[in-house]
Amino acid sequence: MSSREFARGRRVVARLPYGGDLLAEIVAVAAEHRMVMAELRAIGALQRARLSFYDQGTHEYEEFSVDEPVELVSLLGTVSRRDGAPAVHAHAALAGHHGGCVGGHVAPGCVVFACELILQELVGESLERAHDEQTGLPLWRDL
C-alpha cells in the first residue's frame, strides 16, 4: 500500500508578490490559510531562477542558476511536512527568449516577477517526509 485517499479541502488562488522568493511565498500562502497539506500549480514569470538536478548515483543535488528573466511555464508540486515544518516540493519548466526550456527541482533563489498560484488543500493525516535509504531523497514515509 503506497497510496492514500484525502478529503477535498479549500481552494486558494494567490498572486505572489514581485521580488519574493518562490518557495518562501508558497509556504506563506499555505500558512496564511492554515493549510498543512496541499497540491500546488502555478504559472507566471521569474526574474531569475535556481533549479537542481538530482544525481541518482551520488545522491546529491546539482544546483544551477538561470540568470535571466524567464517564463514560468509550469510549476507542479505539493506542500507537506518535513522535520515538523511545512515543505514545498515543486518542479518547474522555464522558458527564455524564443521559448528555449530548462527544467528541474525548484531551489531557493527563484525570484518572482509575477506568479498566479493555486493551492488545493488535502485534508487528512499529514504526510511527513523522511530520508529514504534507497533513493537518498526525503520521501513521504507514511506511504
Next chain:
Amino acid sequence: MSSREFARGRRVVARLPYGGDLLAEIVAVAAEHRMVMAELRAIGALQRARLSFYDQGTHEYEEFSVDEPVELVSLLGTVSRRDGAPAVHAHAALAGHHGGCVGGHVAPGCVVFACELILQELVGESLERAHDEQTGLPLWRDL
C-alpha cells in the same frame, strides 16, 4: 493579503475540435458551461503554435511562431475576466520530433490537432484583470 479562497465548482472534461484556435476553444467551453472563473489543464497536439515571451525590461511581449506539428506537453492556466470579458491566461510546453521543447505564454494562433481539456470551476467573487504598473501585465487587481 494577496490570496483568496474559492468554493469548488463543477468539473468539465472537453475534447477540443480539430482545427480550432486553442484559446478561443477554451473560452467556448467555459461559456457553454457558464463558468466565469476556472482553472485549466490540458494535453494534446497542435498543428502549429504561437507563443510569447514577456520582456520584463521593456514590458512588451515578443511573439514567435512554431511552424510545425508539436505535442502539447502541458497547458496550465486560468479563465478569469478582463475588460468585462472572459480571458484565458495559459502557459504551454510543446515538444517536437525527438522531444525538443519550447515553451511560453499562449497567444492566439495555436491550432488544435487534438486536445483533452479539464476545466475546474472556481466559485466566488470573480477575479478581474487590470493593468499592473510594476510589471506592465494584466494581473488580478482584486488580489
Next chain:
Amino acid sequence: MSSREFARGRRVVARLPYGGDLLAEIVAVAAEHRMVMAELRAIGALQRARLSFYDQGTHEYEEFSVDEPVELVSLLGTVSRRDGAPAVHAHAALAGHHGGCVGGHVAPGCVVFACELILQELVGESLERAHDEQTGLPLWRDL
C-alpha cells in the same frame, strides 16, 4: 457538444515504487482505489524514459528513448477506458543535467526512480477511447 460535466470524486496521493514502470504503476493505483476515470498529475524522477511524438501526417507514433536519469518536471493526463480496460494518457516534460528538457507522449518503458502522483477521480459515465478517423488517435468517442 464536445464536453461533459463530471462530479468530483476522491483524491488519492501515491508514491510510486522504485523501479516500476510509470504507466503500469498509475494503472495499479487507479485499480487499487477502483477509480474508472481520473485526472492525474505527478512530479519525480525517472531512471530512464521512453517518449513518443505523433506524426500528424503519417498517423504514426515515433518512439524515442531517454537513456539516462532525468527529473520528471511535469506529468499531466487522465485515466479513462480503451477496449474495456483502463488506459492512461499522459504527457511528460523531463529534464537532465543543467535542465535541458525533452517532452512528449509517455510510452511504456519509463522507469520510476521516485514519483509523487495525485489522482483526482472523475465520477460520471465513463469516457471510452476509440479510433478517430481524422487524427488517427484513440480519442474519447463519447465527446
